[in-house]
Amino acid sequence: MIITTMGPLTGVKVIEIAHWLVAPYCANMLSDLGAEVIKIEPLSGDQVRSSGSYFKNGESYLFAAYNHGKQSISLNLKDPDGLGIARDLCRGADVVLENYRPGTCERLGLGYESLRRLNPGLVYCSISAFGDTPGYAHRPGMDPIVQGMGGAMSVTGEPGGKPVLVGIPVADNSTAYIAFGAICGALLERERTGKGQRIQLNLIDTMVFNLSTRFGQYIASGKPPSAMGSQHAEVVPYQAFPTANGWLMAGAQSDRAWAVFCEAIGRPELASHPDYETNRLRVKNRETLSGLLNGVFAQKPTEDWCAIFAERNVLHGPIWNVEELVNSDLIREHGLIEKVDHAVFGKLPVIRTPIAYSESEVKIQGPPPLLGEHTLDILRKLGRSEDEISDLIARKVVYAKPGQAGDYAVQVPGSDTA
Known part of the structure; x- marks a missing residue:
């Protein structure tokens, strides 16, 4: 079967x-599926361009990690011409995606009600x-703050220990995934009705949605679940074990799997032990079983x-670190x-959206x-003439990357922000 070179959002x-x-x-993600993405940045750029500690010649590796495949236009949105x-760009768009604090785009003249009058299908x-x-609406909030408020830090880390931030931005990433699906759904509905609509998402709601089994525990017990380290809250064994040279994640997802697990580690008698025969018993006696299993796993290397x-x-x-993961034969095979x-x-590695x-x-x-x-x-x-473009650059209404402006007197970025 021949796969077309067009993406589903082309x-x-x-x-x-x-x-x-x-x-x-x-x-x-929308770009990887074929959409044309135009990123409107202030004259000073997306804030992440100047954040973090990983740069090369002024360019941010953090920005590069999740902004590939886009076009960048730099505008002073506080100037009427920049706005x-x-x-004009939004007038011809299918999707507008924004994540400023509530009310910011409305004040700028780029809110939904204003743009829908220009573009009813937006x-x-x-x-x-x-x-x-x-x-809450106007409070600053980013992933670590929302992880703390969203319950994730209370169930992450070792039992009885301090709250621990999840090592990847789960609030941001999860909300981005939901937004991706919501946008695709709204585009599909527009095909049926011809009408656009507004989608509203927030990070804290996503964290509630992410609670999953932890919410079930709370409803069942009436008590907030706590951190379990690397152990599964409801299945034993299912945790990280120290080996002779590293760590291994392993578990038995059912009582039948527990019997196979015991055979594999050379302790078949544990399968019928009166303290460990069923998962309910293993959960009750997890501390003693964990200690016993740790001793077994320490006898051999991970491989x-x-x-x-x-x-x-x-x-x-x-249990791989990031280097081991991205250089594994598994991930290389997936491309x-x-x-x-x-x-x-130069040759910059970037991660493609994992959809086939x-x-x-x-x-x-x-x-x-x-x-x-x-x-x-x-x-x-957009139909702007060369004289108009030269004037916009000279008045710092727009910024064009040096080397792309021909004979224009390109201005260095200013400090305006949206």
Whole structure:
């Protein structure tokens, strides 16, 4: 079967008015599925361009991690001409994606009610930290704050220990995934009705949605669940075990699997032990069983245990760090990490959206953009004349990346923010 080189969202135009992670991460996925994504940045750029500690010649590796395949136009949205350009872009868009604090885009003239009058078919997705709730709406909120408020830190870490931040931005990432699905759903509904609509999401609601089994525990017991370290809250054994040279994650997801597990570790008598015969008993006696199993696993290196468990189809996996993961034969085979040509970073590895279609292609459309890299091309496509463009640059209404502006006197970025 021949897979078309077009993505399922080819022909969809997305305007991203956002910074940091959640909305740009969602737009990154839309781009990989074929959408044309134009990122509107202030003259100083997306805030993450100047954040963190990993840079090369002024370019941020953090920004590059989730902004590939986009075009960048740099505008002063507080200037009427800059705002006019942004509104022109939204007039011809299918999707607008923004994650500023509630009310910010409305004040700028880029809110949903204003834009829908220009473009009735527009799908407009707003993402905030806490929604529109009085007392919370205008509070600054980012992933670590929402992890703390959203219950994740209370159930992460060792039992009785201090609250621990999850090592990846789960509030941002999870909300980006939901936004991705919500936008695709709204585009599908527009095909049926011809009408656009507004989507509203917030990080704290996503964290409630993420509670999953922890919510079930709370409802059943009436008590807030606590941190369990690497152990599963409801299945024993299902945890990280120290081996002779590292760590192994392994478990028995049923009583039948427990019997196979015991055979594999050379302790078949544990399967019928009166304290461990059923999962309910193992949960009750997890502390003594865990200590016993730790002693068993410490006798062999991780790779030996993996070979033993693989032969018997026991639930297991080595605990990899990021380097081990991305360089594993598993991930190389999946082809998720591709290299793109970047003007500063050279051959830059980036992560493709992990979706595979039978009939269409998901692919990285290009490198992360430099600030204002596509300003001139976008303005020309909007019908702005060369004299108009030169004037906009001179008045610092727009910023165009040096080297892309021909004979224009390109201005360095200012300090305005949306």
